[in-house]
Structures are given as structure tokens and as C-alpha cells.
Amino acid sequence: MIRRHSGLVFVEHSLSVPLNHDFPQGPHIEIFAREVRENDPSAEGRPFLLYLQGGPGNRSPRDLPVWLRRATRDYRVVLLDQRGTGLSSPLSRQTLARVADPAGHLTHFRADSIVADAELLRAHLAGDRPWSVLGQSFGGFCAVTYLSFAPHGLREVIITGGLPGLTATxxxxxxxxxxxxxxxxxxxxxxxxxxxxxxxxxxxxxxxxxxxxxxxxxxxxxxxxxxxxxxxxxxxxxxxxxxxxxxxxxxxxxxxxxxxxxxxxxxxxxxxxxxxxxxxxxxxxxxxxxxxxxxxxxxxxxxxxxxxxxxxxxxxxxxxxxxxxxxxxxxxxxxxxxxKSDWKPLYDPERLAANEVPVAAAIYFGDMYVDRDMSLATAAAIGNVRPWVTSEYAHDGLGREERVLDRLLTMVRD
Structure with a gap:
């Protein structure tokens, strides 16, 4: 479905993906994403930028945050409802009541599964072309998992308030x-x-x-x-x-x-x-x-x-x-x-150390949600990262002013 308003075009995409990506012949769920681009024919040729929302368990934004306006000048932005949220086979007490093993089902709703979904969505939308990723908060955690296990799918990565401790319990x-x-x-x-x-x-x-x-x-x-x-x-x-x-x-x-x-x-x-x-x-x-x-x-x-x-x-x-x-x-x-004690690793320190994908990361000095010192250690452990440490913004800085994304875009392209 295609809609137009506020000078933008919104295109809806749905895709069936395995619940367990290690068992693709098993049960499938639906993921949903909205592509947002400027209402201009030239915008159809722009590269894709996948936005990974904070959370976990939050759907993609339904409003028009300031960063989205800035991003659509350069990209076709893909707003993914991460699995279990929004219109992506949402999970609640109602839907989980229909699942035979709710706990086993829920083990497949972490960053590794979200990244695997994103790779299938990228192939659906962009073929074999890598795309850019913008990760806010938990979305930044997912972006680091992406850099760990599927860097071939990434053109550049921007992270805001979301560099996790790689080995932190x-x-x-x-x-x-x-x-x-x-x-x-x-x-x-x-x-x-x-x-x-x-x-x-x-x-x-x-x-x-x-x-x-x-x-x-x-x-x-x-x-x-x-x-x-x-x-x-x-x-x-x-x-x-x-x-x-x-x-x-x-x-x-x-x-x-x-x-x-x-x-x-x-x-x-x-x-x-x-x-x-x-x-x-x-x-x-x-x-x-x-x-x-x-x-x-x-x-x-x-x-x-x-x-x-x-x-x-x-x-x-x-x-x-x-x-x-x-x-x-x-x-x-x-x-x-x-x-549960047998969780799989979410990050690959060796691959991250050898990373060649350009990364720009905002680290908020007084961030209440994500530890600054852990973020700085992670920035030092990932190759090709340019960190921006700032006390000017809180954790929601991306949504406050357009210049937050503008500065990070300049950094990641430099």
C-alpha cells in the first residue's frame, strides 16, 4: 500500500520470515516495515537507511520525528517494526496465549533474530546492495550485532545512545x-x-x-x-x-x-x-x-x-x-x-575489531540508560568507529534536534 501526506511517500512492506532462523523450515512470522521517502521522483533512486528503534519491544515511530525529515533528504528510510511489535506478529498476553511454549517462543526475539530479519528484508528491498543503518538505544545494540554477524549487508552505521558493553553481564x-x-x-x-x-x-x-x-x-x-x-x-x-x-x-x-x-x-x-x-x-x-x-x-x-x-x-x-x-x-x-543459561553470543569481538564498515556513534555523557564507560570501551574495541561524546543531549537526543543526525552523517562520511 502506498500513501502520501506531509510531503512524503509511505510504502508498506510485509515479509514472512522464520521464527527460528536456525530452523528455516519451521514456523514463520510476519514482519512489517514502512518505507518513507520524499514525494519527489528522484527520491526513488536514493539508497536505503534502515532505522532500528529503541526498546526492546517498541514498534517503529508512527509520527514524523525531526530526524526522519533530515534522513529522507538523502535516503529512502525503512521503519521496521521489530518482530513482536507493531504489525510484525505482535506479542501480547492475548497472542502468547495461543503459543504452546511461550518461553521457547520468546527466545527468538533478541537482537540476533532482528538482524536476521533485517537481512531478509534488505534482500527483498535492495537485492544484494548493502544499506545504511541508524540504531537508537537498543537499536544501536542491534546494529553492533549486525556488524558482528552480517557486516556484508552494511554500507555505513550510525548509532545514538546505543553502544552496548560487549562482554557485560x-x-x-x-x-x-x-x-x-x-x-x-x-x-x-x-x-x-x-x-x-x-x-x-x-x-x-x-x-x-x-x-x-x-x-x-x-x-x-x-x-x-x-x-x-x-x-x-x-x-x-x-x-x-x-x-x-x-x-x-x-x-x-x-x-x-x-x-x-x-x-x-x-x-x-x-x-x-x-x-x-x-x-x-x-x-x-x-x-x-x-x-x-x-x-x-x-x-x-x-x-x-x-x-x-x-x-x-x-x-x-x-x-x-x-x-x-x-x-x-x-x-x-x-x-x-x-x-535460561545457554544464550548465544550477541557480539563477535574479533570481527568487530577488524570492522571496516564506517561507524559514527553518539555517546551521551550523562545517559541514564546506557553506561558511558561501557560505550567508550566498546567504541575503542570496534574498528572504524568515530565516537562523539556529548553532554548537550540526553538519551533521546536524536529526536530533539535535526543537527544530531546531521553531525553523525558528516562524521560517518568523512
């Missing part, structure tokens, strides 16, 4: 993440000092009141604490403040507050994010609910200590699968993934 990732989240909490409360008392008041109210979210599930203090996931984004940094300032009607938590909190913390629209989040760090060992275990090393997050409330970040906890209605049916599968 899930424990390493979260042990480095909790201090960064605390630093963002301090930055937040420095901006909104009155919110410290408000946050404590909400926690105390949640202990005393049976506060119910729109789906009927109870809002517990620890679920409220997960609102800190948004503190690493410039676009959503102030979300918590806008929630807290309307939290109460007298001494009672307001309906407006509860509805908005639900929209911010529910995994109903992206359950795959929660189920496979720690699995993206699995390489030859079980992740074992790392974020939950490592949290005990950071008593500042203890809500029972009597100290100030500090919000957690991009961490998934096993109790979420008891409290979020969208995740409750997936609890058994999530537990099995947490104990």
Missing part, C-alpha cells in the same frame, strides 16, 4: 545503572525540591489507601517508584512533576493522578519490553532477575528505610508480573527466560 549492567539513576533523581529533586515531600506523601497514602488503577489493579508504592524510568529522557523528564502536582484531592489520591500514572507505568502496550528486557544482556549465562538482586546493594531505593523516596529506572522486577495485569499471564515465561 546483566549484573554488570544494573550495578552500573543504579548509581546513574540516583544521579538523575538528585537532578530531578534539585529542580523540584518540593516534590520530595510530595513523593513521600504519595508512598504513605498508597500504604494506607486501596488505590486502584483503571484496570482495577492496585497501585503499590513499589510500582509508583518505577516512574523514574522517564527521568533519562529530556522529553519526559518533567512528567513525574506534572503527575505529583495533581496527586491529591484533599487527603485522597486523585483519579486524574491514578489514570496518568497508569498510562506511564502500564506494560499493556509493550509487554515484550518487560519480558525480554534482561534477556538482551544474556550471553552464555542466566540473567537471574539481575536488576532485582543487584538493587539490594543500593539502600537508597529502600522505601521502608524512612529516608527520601528515590525512583528506579529502566529495571524490570519479578513482582511486576504479579501486579501489572498485562504481565500476569506472562510470569511463567519470564521466569523461564530468567533461568
Amino acid at each position: 546483566a549484573d554488570d549492567v544494573y550495578r552500573a545503572a543504579y548509581p546513574r539513576v540516583l544521579a538523575h533523581n538528585e537532578r530531578y529533586f534539585a529542580r523540584y525540591p518540593d516534590d520530595e515531600a510530595l513523593a513521600r506523601r504519595v508512598v504513605d497514602a498508597l500504604r494506607e489507601q486501596d488505590a486502584r488503577l483503571p484496570a482495577g489493579d492496585r497501585l503499590t508504592p513499589r510500582r509508583f517508584q518505577t516512574l523514574g524510568i522517564h527521568l533519562g529522557s529530556n522529553a519526559r523528564f518533567d512528567l513525574l512533576h506534572h503527575l505529583l502536582e495533581e496527586a491529591f484531592v484533599g487527603d485522597e489520591l486523585s483519579e486524574i493522578f491514578l489514570r496518568r500514572v497508569d498510562a506511564a507505568i502500564s506494560f499493556a502496550e509493550q509487554p515484550l519490553f518487560a519480558v525480554v528486557h534482561e534477556a538482551i544482556y544474556g550471553q552464555g549465562a542466566a540473567t537471574g532477575w539481575a536488576a532485582h538482586r543487584v538493587r539490594d546493594e543500593f539502600p537508597a531505593f529502600d522505601l521502608d528505610s524512612g529516608g527520601p523516596v528515590r525512583f528506579t529506572g529502566e529495571m524490570i522486577y519479578p513482582w511486576l508480573f504479579e501486579e501489572d495485569p498485562a504481565l500476569i499471564p506472562l510470569a511463567a515465561a519470564a521466569d523461564r527466560l530468567a533461568t
Whole structure:
């Protein structure tokens, strides 16, 4: 299907791919992508740029972010709904209920499978011509997997806030993440000092009141604490403040507050994010609910200590699968993934060291989600990488200003 609006042409593509690329004769799933190009006949001859979205478990953008306008001047942009998201055989509690082995099914939704899908899509759209890749956050992790196992398909790679630790375990990732989240909490409360008392008041109210979210599930203090996931984004940094300032009607938590909190913390629209989040760090060992275990090393997050409330970040906890209605049916599968110990490697350090594909990577100095030091070590370990370390942007810098992509394009072509 072809659509035209806003000066752009949108072409829809669907493709059947193996669920397990090591077993191509087995079950297949559908992947979906939108090609976006300028509404100009000359645009049909431009090279392809594949955009890999952050996540895991997030669909490709449906709006027109500023980077997309910039990219379509030079490319035909391919917005891939990564497997299990959007229109690519989406996974949810409804669709997984029809699967005989949900945990086994979910093992095929990591970066290696996404890259294999991308290679089939490239052959479908571009034949044997390599294409460019832009990877944001988890999409950058996928791009490094692409460089590891299918570099012949790549013309150039741009990564924003997404250089992973090549050998980091899930424990390493979260042990480095909790201090960064605390630093963002301090930055937040420095901006909104009155919110410290408000946050404590909400926690105390949640202990005393049976506060119910729109789906009927109870809002517990620890679920409220997960609102800190948004503190690493410039676009959503102030979300918590806008929630807290309307939290109460007298001494009672307001309906407006509860509805908005639900929209911010529910995994109903992206359950795959929660189920496979720690699995993206699995390489030859079980992740074992790392974020939950490592949290005990950071008593500042203890809500029972009597100290100030500090919000957690991009961490998934096993109790979420008891409290979020969208995740409750997936609890058994999530537990099995947490104990799986035979995960395949996602990166090939030797091949990456010998890499010849031009790579430009933005490393955000204060990134809450991706560790700066791990990213710098990875940039040094991959051949032909030009890193740009900047404190001017947060993790969502790509979507903030056109010049972020513009600078990276200049770097990768130089």
C-alpha cells in the first residue's frame, strides 16, 4: 500500500520470515516495515537507511520525528517494526496465549533474530546492495550485532545512545545503572525540591489507601517508584512533576493522578519490553532477575528505610508480573527466560575489531540508560568507529534536534 501526506511517500512492506532462523523450515512470522521517502521522483533512486528503534519491544515511530525529515533528504528510510511489535506478529498476553511454549517462543526475539530479519528484508528491498543503518538505544545494540554477524549487508552505521558493553553481564549492567539513576533523581529533586515531600506523601497514602488503577489493579508504592524510568529522557523528564502536582484531592489520591500514572507505568502496550528486557544482556549465562538482586546493594531505593523516596529506572522486577495485569499471564515465561543459561553470543569481538564498515556513534555523557564507560570501551574495541561524546543531549537526543543526525552523517562520511 502506498500513501502520501506531509510531503512524503509511505510504502508498506510485509515479509514472512522464520521464527527460528536456525530452523528455516519451521514456523514463520510476519514482519512489517514502512518505507518513507520524499514525494519527489528522484527520491526513488536514493539508497536505503534502515532505522532500528529503541526498546526492546517498541514498534517503529508512527509520527514524523525531526530526524526522519533530515534522513529522507538523502535516503529512502525503512521503519521496521521489530518482530513482536507493531504489525510484525505482535506479542501480547492475548497472542502468547495461543503459543504452546511461550518461553521457547520468546527466545527468538533478541537482537540476533532482528538482524536476521533485517537481512531478509534488505534482500527483498535492495537485492544484494548493502544499506545504511541508524540504531537508537537498543537499536544501536542491534546494529553492533549486525556488524558482528552480517557486516556484508552494511554500507555505513550510525548509532545514538546505543553502544552496548560487549562482554557485560546483566549484573554488570544494573550495578552500573543504579548509581546513574540516583544521579538523575538528585537532578530531578534539585529542580523540584518540593516534590520530595510530595513523593513521600504519595508512598504513605498508597500504604494506607486501596488505590486502584483503571484496570482495577492496585497501585503499590513499589510500582509508583518505577516512574523514574522517564527521568533519562529530556522529553519526559518533567512528567513525574506534572503527575505529583495533581496527586491529591484533599487527603485522597486523585483519579486524574491514578489514570496518568497508569498510562506511564502500564506494560499493556509493550509487554515484550518487560519480558525480554534482561534477556538482551544474556550471553552464555542466566540473567537471574539481575536488576532485582543487584538493587539490594543500593539502600537508597529502600522505601521502608524512612529516608527520601528515590525512583528506579529502566529495571524490570519479578513482582511486576504479579501486579501489572498485562504481565500476569506472562510470569511463567519470564521466569523461564530468567533461568535460561545457554544464550548465544550477541557480539563477535574479533570481527568487530577488524570492522571496516564506517561507524559514527553518539555517546551521551550523562545517559541514564546506557553506561558511558561501557560505550567508550566498546567504541575503542570496534574498528572504524568515530565516537562523539556529548553532554548537550540526553538519551533521546536524536529526536530533539535535526543537527544530531546531521553531525553523525558528516562524521560517518568523512
